[in-house]
Amino acid sequence: MTKDIAIRNEEPCDLDTITQLTKSAFESKSFSSHTEHFIINALRRADLLTISLVALVDNAIVGHVAISPVTISSGISGWYGLGPISVSPEHQGQGIGSKLMTASLAELQHLGGLGCVLLGNPAFYGRFGFKAHPSLVLDGVPPEYFQVLSFGSDVPSGTVHFHEAFNATS
16 A cells, blocks of 8 residues: 555646546556546536545645536435546555545535445445445446445435536547
Protein backbone atom coordinates (compact mmCIF):
# COMPACT_ATOMS: atom_id res chain seq x y z
CA MET A 1 0.00 0.00 0.00
CA THR A 2 1.09 3.50 -0.77
CA LYS A 3 1.64 5.69 2.26
CA ASP A 4 0.32 9.23 2.48
CA ILE A 5 -2.61 9.15 0.08
CA ALA A 6 -4.48 12.43 0.33
CA ILE A 7 -8.08 12.74 -0.89
CA ARG A 8 -9.69 16.06 -1.77
CA ASN A 9 -12.42 17.52 -3.97
CA GLU A 10 -11.47 18.25 -7.55
CA GLU A 11 -10.48 21.81 -8.32
CA PRO A 12 -10.79 23.64 -11.64
CA CYS A 13 -7.04 23.33 -12.24
CA ASP A 14 -7.35 19.51 -12.03
CA LEU A 15 -9.62 18.96 -15.03
CA ASP A 16 -6.98 18.24 -17.69
CA THR A 17 -5.09 15.96 -15.30
CA ILE A 18 -8.28 14.04 -14.46
CA THR A 19 -9.01 13.61 -18.18
CA GLN A 20 -5.51 12.27 -18.91
CA LEU A 21 -5.48 10.07 -15.80
CA THR A 22 -8.85 8.52 -16.66
CA LYS A 23 -7.84 7.93 -20.28
CA SER A 24 -4.62 6.26 -19.15
CA ALA A 25 -6.28 4.14 -16.46
CA PHE A 26 -8.71 2.54 -18.94
CA GLU A 27 -6.48 2.47 -22.02
CA SER A 28 -5.48 -1.19 -21.75
CA LYS A 29 -8.74 -2.49 -20.24
CA SER A 30 -10.58 -4.84 -22.59
CA PHE A 31 -13.91 -4.23 -20.82
CA SER A 32 -13.65 -0.47 -21.38
CA SER A 33 -15.46 1.56 -24.01
CA HIS A 34 -12.52 4.02 -23.71
CA THR A 35 -15.03 6.85 -23.23
CA GLU A 36 -14.74 7.19 -19.45
CA HIS A 37 -12.96 10.55 -19.68
CA PHE A 38 -15.71 11.83 -21.98
CA ILE A 39 -18.33 10.67 -19.47
CA ILE A 40 -16.73 12.61 -16.61
CA ASN A 41 -16.47 15.76 -18.71
CA ALA A 42 -20.10 15.42 -19.89
CA LEU A 43 -21.29 14.94 -16.30
CA ARG A 44 -19.33 18.03 -15.26
CA ARG A 45 -20.80 20.08 -18.13
CA ALA A 46 -24.30 18.94 -17.07
CA ASP A 47 -23.51 19.99 -13.48
CA LEU A 48 -24.14 16.41 -12.32
CA LEU A 49 -20.89 15.55 -10.56
CA THR A 50 -22.33 15.27 -7.09
CA ILE A 51 -18.95 14.02 -5.88
CA SER A 52 -15.66 14.33 -7.73
CA LEU A 53 -12.66 13.41 -5.61
CA VAL A 54 -9.00 13.10 -6.49
CA ALA A 55 -6.32 11.05 -4.78
CA LEU A 56 -2.86 12.53 -4.43
CA VAL A 57 0.50 10.95 -3.72
CA ASP A 58 3.37 13.38 -3.26
CA ASN A 59 1.02 16.18 -4.40
CA ALA A 60 0.41 14.48 -7.77
CA ILE A 61 -3.08 13.36 -8.79
CA VAL A 62 -3.02 9.58 -9.16
CA GLY A 63 -6.72 8.73 -8.84
CA HIS A 64 -10.22 10.06 -9.37
CA VAL A 65 -13.79 9.02 -8.59
CA ALA A 66 -17.08 10.44 -9.84
CA ILE A 67 -20.53 10.01 -8.34
CA SER A 68 -23.66 11.30 -10.08
CA PRO A 69 -27.42 10.93 -9.63
CA VAL A 70 -29.29 8.06 -11.27
CA THR A 71 -33.00 7.70 -11.92
CA ILE A 72 -35.01 4.65 -10.98
CA SER A 73 -38.18 3.72 -12.82
CA SER A 74 -40.12 3.54 -9.53
CA GLY A 75 -39.59 7.29 -9.13
CA ILE A 76 -37.61 7.13 -5.90
CA SER A 77 -34.87 9.73 -5.68
CA GLY A 78 -31.70 9.98 -3.60
CA TRP A 79 -29.81 7.20 -5.40
CA TYR A 80 -26.48 7.69 -7.14
CA GLY A 81 -24.12 5.93 -9.49
CA LEU A 82 -20.44 5.56 -8.74
CA GLY A 83 -18.08 5.74 -11.66
CA PRO A 84 -15.93 6.09 -13.41
CA ILE A 85 -13.24 5.46 -10.83
CA SER A 86 -9.66 5.63 -12.07
CA VAL A 87 -6.17 5.05 -10.74
CA SER A 88 -3.09 5.71 -12.84
CA PRO A 89 -1.62 2.42 -14.13
CA GLU A 90 1.63 2.85 -12.20
CA HIS A 91 -0.28 3.30 -8.93
CA GLN A 92 -2.83 0.52 -9.26
CA GLY A 93 -2.83 -2.17 -6.59
CA GLN A 94 -1.60 0.20 -3.88
CA GLY A 95 -4.89 0.91 -2.08
CA ILE A 96 -5.67 4.18 -3.85
CA GLY A 97 -8.92 2.94 -5.41
CA SER A 98 -10.03 1.57 -2.05
CA LYS A 99 -9.35 4.88 -0.35
CA LEU A 100 -11.29 6.73 -3.07
CA MET A 101 -14.20 4.30 -2.66
CA THR A 102 -14.32 4.71 1.10
CA ALA A 103 -14.06 8.52 0.97
CA SER A 104 -16.64 8.94 -1.79
CA LEU A 105 -19.20 6.65 -0.14
CA ALA A 106 -18.74 8.41 3.20
CA GLU A 107 -19.28 11.76 1.47
CA LEU A 108 -22.38 10.45 -0.30
CA GLN A 109 -23.85 9.31 3.01
CA HIS A 110 -22.98 12.68 4.55
CA LEU A 111 -24.88 14.39 1.71
CA GLY A 112 -27.95 12.28 2.50
CA GLY A 113 -27.77 9.79 -0.36
CA LEU A 114 -30.00 6.75 0.12
CA GLY A 115 -27.77 4.40 -1.81
CA CYS A 116 -25.35 3.85 -4.63
CA VAL A 117 -25.14 1.61 -7.68
CA LEU A 118 -22.27 0.73 -9.95
CA LEU A 119 -21.22 -1.49 -12.79
CA GLY A 120 -18.07 -3.46 -12.03
CA ASN A 121 -16.20 -6.47 -10.75
CA PRO A 122 -18.08 -8.11 -7.85
CA ALA A 123 -14.83 -9.34 -6.28
CA PHE A 124 -13.52 -5.78 -5.92
CA TYR A 125 -16.69 -3.87 -5.09
CA GLY A 126 -18.09 -6.54 -2.77
CA ARG A 127 -15.43 -5.46 -0.25
CA PHE A 128 -17.31 -2.19 0.16
CA GLY A 129 -20.71 -3.82 0.66
CA PHE A 130 -21.90 -3.73 -2.94
CA LYS A 131 -23.83 -6.75 -4.19
CA ALA A 132 -26.24 -7.66 -6.94
CA HIS A 133 -29.83 -7.15 -5.89
CA PRO A 134 -32.70 -8.68 -7.88
CA SER A 135 -35.02 -5.70 -7.39
CA LEU A 136 -32.74 -3.20 -9.16
CA VAL A 137 -31.65 -3.81 -12.73
CA LEU A 138 -29.64 -2.09 -15.42
CA ASP A 139 -30.89 -3.14 -18.84
CA GLY A 140 -28.41 -5.01 -20.99
CA VAL A 141 -25.98 -5.79 -18.17
CA PRO A 142 -25.33 -9.19 -16.57
CA PRO A 143 -26.97 -8.89 -13.13
CA GLU A 144 -23.88 -9.98 -11.19
CA TYR A 145 -21.97 -6.94 -12.47
CA PHE A 146 -24.64 -4.39 -11.59
CA GLN A 147 -24.27 -3.88 -7.86
CA VAL A 148 -26.12 -2.00 -5.16
CA LEU A 149 -25.21 -0.52 -1.79
CA SER A 150 -28.09 0.80 0.32
CA PHE A 151 -27.29 3.16 3.18
CA GLY A 152 -30.55 2.14 4.85
CA SER A 153 -32.48 -1.09 4.90
CA ASP A 154 -34.64 -0.63 1.82
CA VAL A 155 -33.49 -1.29 -1.71
CA PRO A 156 -36.00 0.08 -4.20
CA SER A 157 -37.36 -1.88 -7.13
CA GLY A 158 -37.03 -0.80 -10.71
CA THR A 159 -34.80 -0.19 -13.66
CA VAL A 160 -31.87 2.15 -13.12
CA HIS A 161 -30.96 4.75 -15.71
CA PHE A 162 -27.67 6.61 -15.74
CA HIS A 163 -27.63 10.13 -17.17
CA GLU A 164 -27.24 10.58 -20.93
CA ALA A 165 -23.66 11.72 -20.22
CA PHE A 166 -22.75 8.05 -19.92
CA ASN A 167 -23.24 7.82 -23.71
CA ALA A 168 -20.69 10.58 -24.38
CA THR A 169 -18.14 9.76 -27.10
CA SER A 170 -16.28 13.05 -27.30
